[in-house]
Structure formats: C-alpha cells, structure tokens
Amino acid sequence: MVYFGFLTQLLSVQIPLEAVSEEQYNTTMAAATYTLPSLPYAYNALEPSISAQIMELHHSKHHQTYVTNLNKALQSYSAATASGNVPDQIALQAAIKFNGGGHINHSLFWQNLAPSSSPDSKLEAAPKLMAEIKATYDSFDRFKEAFTAALLGIQGSGWGWLVKEELTGLRIVTTKDQDPVVNGEVPIFGVDMWEHAYYLQYLNGKAAYVQNIWNVINWKTAEERFQGTREEAFKVLKSQL
Amino acid sequence: MSSTLMRTVPALRAAARASAAKPAAAAMGTSFVRGKATLPDLPYDYPALEPYISGKIMELHHKKHHQTYVTGLNTALETIEGAKSKGDLTKAASVAPLLNFHGGGHVNHSLFWENLAPASREGGGEPDGALKKAIDEDFGGFDTFRKQMNTALAGIQGSGWAWLVKDKQSGTLGLVTRANQDPVTGNYVPLMGIDAWEHAYYLQYENRKAEYFDAIWNVINWKTVASRFDKS
Ligand SMILES: [Fe+2]
Ligand SMILES: [Fe+2]
Numbered sequence: 001m002v003y004f005g006f007l008t009q010l011l012s013v014q015i016p017l018e019a020v021s022e023e024q025y026n027t028t029m030a031a032a033t034y035t036l037p038s039l040p041y042a043y044n045a046l047e048p049s050i051s052a053q054i055m056e057l058h059h060s061k062h063h064q065t066y067v068t069n070l071n072k073a074l075q076s077y078s079a080a081t082a083s084g085n086v087p088d089q090i091a092l093q094a095a096i097k098f099n100g101g102g103h104i105n106h107s108l109f110w111q112n113l114a115p116s117s118s119p120d121s122k123l124e125a126a127p128k129l130m131a132e133i134k135a136t137y138d139s140f141d142r143f144k145e146a147f148t149a150a151l152l153g154i155q156g157s158g159w160g161w162l163v164k165e166e167l168t169g170l171r172i173v174t175t176k177d178q179d180p181v182v183n184g185e186v187p188i189f190g191v192d193m194w195e196h197a198y199y200l201q202y203l204n205g206k207a208a209y210v211q212n213i214w215n216v217i218n219w220k221t222a223e224e225r226f227q228g229t230r231e232e233a234f235k236v237l238k239s240q241l
Numbered sequence: 242m243s244s245t246l247m248r249t250v251p252a253l254r255a256a257a258r259a260s261a262a263k264p265a266a267a268a269m270g271t272s273f274v275r276g277k278a279t280l281p282d283l284p285y286d287y288p289a290l291e292p293y294i295s296g297k298i299m300e301l302h303h304k305k306h307h308q309t310y311v312t313g314l315n316t317a318l319e320t321i322e323g324a325k326s327k328g329d330l331t332k333a334a335s336v337a338p339l340l341n342f343h344g345g346g347h348v349n350h351s352l353f354w355e356n357l358a359p360a361s362r363e364g365g366g367e368p369d370g371a372l373k374k375a376i377d378e379d380f381g382g383f384d385t386f387r388k389q390m391n392t393a394l395a396g397i398q399g400s401g402w403a404w405l406v407k408d409k410q411s412g413t414l415g416l417v418t419r420a421n422q423d424p425v426t427g428n429y430v431p432l433m434g435i436d437a438w439e440h441a442y443y444l445q446y447e448n449r450k451a452e453y454f455d456a457i458w459n460v461i462n463w464k465t466v467a468s469r470f471d472k473s
Contacts, residue, residue: 061448098398155342156421157399157439177399195400195439196448204305204440 033071036064037107037236045115049212051201059110062196066102066178073099101178105159105190107236112189112225114218121216126223129188136170144214147191150174151210154193161190164226186230189222278314280307281351289359293456295445303354306440310346310422317343345422349402349434356433356469358462368463372470379414386416387458390435393418394454397437405433405466407473430473433466 039059044052073095080088114120123130123140130140137143150172151160158176163185165171170188173181181187191213198209225233283303288296317339324332358364367383368376380386386405393403393416401420406429408415417429418437425431435457442453 057447065448094398155338156401195443199439199443200447203301203444204309 032074034067034103034237036060036067037110039110041113041115046113046216049116049216050113050198054196054198054200057200058192058196059106063103063106066099066106069095070099070103097180098178101180104180104182104234104237105178105192108187108233109190109192111236112218112221113213113216114220116215118218120218120220123219126219126226129219129223129226132170132226147172148207148210151191151193152207157194159190159192162188162222164188184230186225186228186233188225189217276318278311278318278347280304280311281354283354285357285359285362290357290364290460293360293459294357294442294453298440298442298444301444302436302440303350307347307350310343310350313339313343314347341424342422345419345424348424349419349422349436352431353434353436356462356465357457357460358465360459363462363464364460365458366463368467370467372463372467375414375470389416391451391454394435394437395451400438402437403435404429404431406431407470409473430469432469432473433461 036059039055042052043055043059046055073092077089077092077096080086080092119125133140133143137146147160147162151174154160154174154176156176158174158179160172160174161181163171163173163181165185171185173185174193175181181190191210193206195206198206202209280303283299286296287299287303290299317336320336321333321340324330324336367373373383376383376386380389390403390405397403397418397420399420401418401423403416403418404425406415406417406425407413409428409430414432415429417425419425425434435454437450437454439450442450446453446456
C-alpha cells in the first residue's frame with residue numbers, strides 16, 4: 001500500500017520528468033512540473049469491477065499522457081509569458097484546460113475508488129454524506145438511479161460527479177471531455193465515462209460498467225471530501241508538484 | 242465467405258453510387274424504411290479491413306454502436322411526433338440534443354462505412370482525377386493533406402470525427418473536426434470521415450491512437466470519396 005502524497009513528492013524531487021528534455025527544463029524553470037501519482041492500490045485490486053489491464057493502461061498511459069502534455073503546455077505558456085506573446089498564451093489555454101483537467105480528474109478518480117474487499121468501499125464509511133444524500137434524494141437508491149442516469153446520458157466523452165455546493169448542497173453534474181469541476185464546488189466522487197475507462201472489459205456495455213463501479217466507490221474518501229473544503233479535495237494535486 | 246462478398250459488393254456499390262447525389266441525405270435515405278431509420282448493411286465483410294481494423298472492432302462498431310444510434314434516432318423521432326401531435330412544442334424542442342446526437346451518429350457512421358474499403362480492393366492508395374487535382378490545389382499535395390488530417394484527428398479532445406469537406410460556395414476542399422456525433426451540415430459537403438471515438442480503435446490499438454490514424458489510410462475508399470466530390 002503506497003500513499004502517493006509522500007511518494008510523489010519524493011519522485012518529483014529526485015527524478016527528472018522523462019517527457020521533458022533537459023534543455024526545455026532549464027529554459028523553463030518557472031513552470032511547475034507535475035508527475036503521475038502512484039495508485040493507492042494495485043492494478044488488479046478493483047477486479048472484477050475494473051480489470052487490471054484497464055487500470056494499468058488507464059493509469060500508466062492515459063493519465064501519464066495528460067501529465068506529460070500538461071507539463072509541455074505549461075512550459076510553452078511560461079515561455080510565451082516571458083516573451084510577452086499574448087496570442088500564444090491564449091492559444092495554449094485549451095491545452096492547459098484539457099490536459100490539466102485530465103490530470104485533476106484522474107487524480108481525484110483514483111482516490112475515490114477502493115477495492116470492494118476494503119471497508120472503505122462500504123456505505124457505512126460515509127455516515128454524514130449518506131444522511132445528506134437521503135435528505136436530498138429521499139433514499140440512496142434514488143440517488144444511485146439519478147447518478148446512473150446522468151452517467152449514461154453523457155453524449156461522447158466525459159465525467160459524472162457528485163459535488164457539494166456551498167449554497168445548494170449536493171448536486172450531480174456531468175462534464176464533457178476533461179473539463180474539471182473547478183467552479184467553486186467540492187468534488188465528492190467522480191466516474192470516468194470515457195470509453196477507455198471500460199471498453200476492454202465491457203465493450204459497448206457501459207451500463208454494466210456503471211452498475212459495477214458502485215462496488216468500488218471509496219466512501220471513506222467521499223466522506224472526507226464532503227466534510228472538507230475544496231482546497232482539501234484538491235490537495236492531492238499540490239503534493240504532486 | 243469472401244467470394245460471396247465479392248459477388249454482392251459491386252451491386253451494393255452501384256446502388257450506393259446511384260443514390261449518392263446528395264451524400265448526407267443519401268446516407269439517411271438509403272437506410273430509411275417506412276419513415277424509420279434502419280441499420281445499413283456494410284459493403285464488405287467484418288474482417289475485410291484487417292489488419293488495419295480488426296473484425297471484432299468492425300462487428301461491434303456496426304452491430305452495436307451504429308445500431309444504438311439508429312435505435313436512439315427512431316426513439317427521438319417518435320418522441321417528437323408524439324409531442325407534436327399533442328401540441329407540446331416545448332417537449333418536442335427538448336429532444337433536439339438527442340436527435341442531433343443519434344441522427345448525427347447514424348449519418349456519420351453510414352458515410353464512414355462507405356468511405357472505407359478492403360486494402361485488397363478499392364481501399365488505400367491515393368485519389369486520382371479531379372479529386373487529386375483539388376487536393377493538390379487546396380492542400381499542396383496528398384502527403385500534406387494526409388498529415389493535416391492526422392494532426393486534426395490527434396487534436397480532437399474527447400470523442401469526435403475529422404472530415405474532408407467541400408465548401409458548397411467556393412468549391413474548395415477543407416478539413417473540419419466535429420465533437421461527439423455532430424454531423425457535417427450547412428455549407429460543407431462531407432466527402433470522407435474518420436471516426437476518432439475510442440470505440441473505433443481501442444480493442445486493437447488501445448491508447449496508441451496515432452497508430453490507428455496512420456493505419457486507416459490503407460482502407461480509405463477513394464472511389465467513394467471521388468464520387469461524393471464529383472456529385473457535390
Ligand atoms: Fe480516463
Ligand atoms: Fe463510431
């Protein structure tokens with residue numbers, strides 16, 4: 001069991017990013033470089049809900065690509081800022097949002113999953129959140145139905161999130177592609193609905209993927225995020241700097 | 242199996258050519274039966290595009306994914322009809338996103354199957370005639386066009402398509418990308434499309450989508466593309 005806050009801090013200090021050449025690195029020291037967080041469980045730990053092959057590709061390839069391209073975009077952005085190149089700065093914003101969103105979303109996602117054998121994956125691990133879910137959606141089953149419908153209604157690639165908003169309380173939101181939930185709400189847990197998240201195991205049967213993901217939601221993490229602030233939910237990203 | 246296909250394909254192809262006067266409308270038209278969209282047959286066998294696109298991908302893509310768009314389109318059309326008959330225009334309008342998504346999915350895939358062909362037959366190579374001339378003029382050559390199309394495909398953030406299009410007003414060729422299943426409409430005639438959804442390549446290429454974008458050029462049916470170009 002590896003907790004990635006500590007590990008990634010260590011990694012980012014000792015190991016230069018493979019995606020960044022030394023030359024690039026030296027000329028753009030001003031830009032932050034992010035690293036791929038380690039998973040808090042083994043690749044096969046979420047079986048049979050999510051296969052080890054999916055987890056390995058998803059983490060070591062897909063998430064890594066977002067991290068690599070985020071770093072590239074941030075380096076170009078900092079060079080454009082240094083040289084006062086406003087058109088380039090504007091042009092780079094889409095890449096920063098997409099790849100930064102991909103990094104944020106996947107980092108939150110890994111943490112809000114847990115092996116079904118773990119007590120963290122039991123509803124009892126989130127007593128306060130469950131009370132709020134029942135108050136908002138009448139019952140957990142009604143919430144589950146609503147969340148499932150939202151996930152299956154996504155047209156194309158995207159994510160479904162349960163979020164906490166300061167004024168309105170709990171809300172289910174869907175986001176397209178890698179748009180992150182960064183508008184002030186606290187992300188409690190998210191589900192990746194890109195085809196790469198389930199295709200090797202479930203093929204076109206995404207409803208079965210959604211049904212099975214309920215077995216591996218980390219309710220302990222969800223409870224912590226529900227009781228915490230936005231900054232605390234995103235803390236995992238800071239530790240990867 | 243393949244010899245059977247060899248015999249039936251020319252007829253299918255001739256039928257497709259005959260009805261390709263307005264490409265987008267034709268794709269819809271050929272697959273509507275009594276006001277309902279139906280799944281069009283593929284003009285080749287599922288494994289016919291191997292090794293570039295696996296038979297398993299083709300089968301799932303056609304039989305499951307495309308079928309889901311057909312079913313979704315018919316459901317959306319029925320909901321609109323029902324709402325219309327009750328005078329509930331708000332309800333009818335609320336179906337617009339589903340109509341666009343499933344209708345677009347049906348149109349896009351119908352065009353896509355037709356602009357692919359086995360490498361052992363019409364697939365691959367380079368266009369000739371008027372289409373080649375237009376590509377040379379508008380892109381500076383086939384290789385440049387191919388590179389630009391692959392760059393466009395690689396740049397899609399999420400699910401979507403890239404298309405070679407003809408501008409109806411100017412007559413010039415261009416490249417466009419569309420998110421999700423948004424169809425090519427308006428001023429553009431779609432000539433050739435490449436599906437960049439993960440379901441189009443994942444079972445074979447996993448995260449290595451650039452390899453899929455390179456491989457698919459071996460199975461582009463330039464005859465179909467040229468015929469869409471000539472008739473638009
Ligand atoms: Fe993902
Ligand atoms: Fe597709």
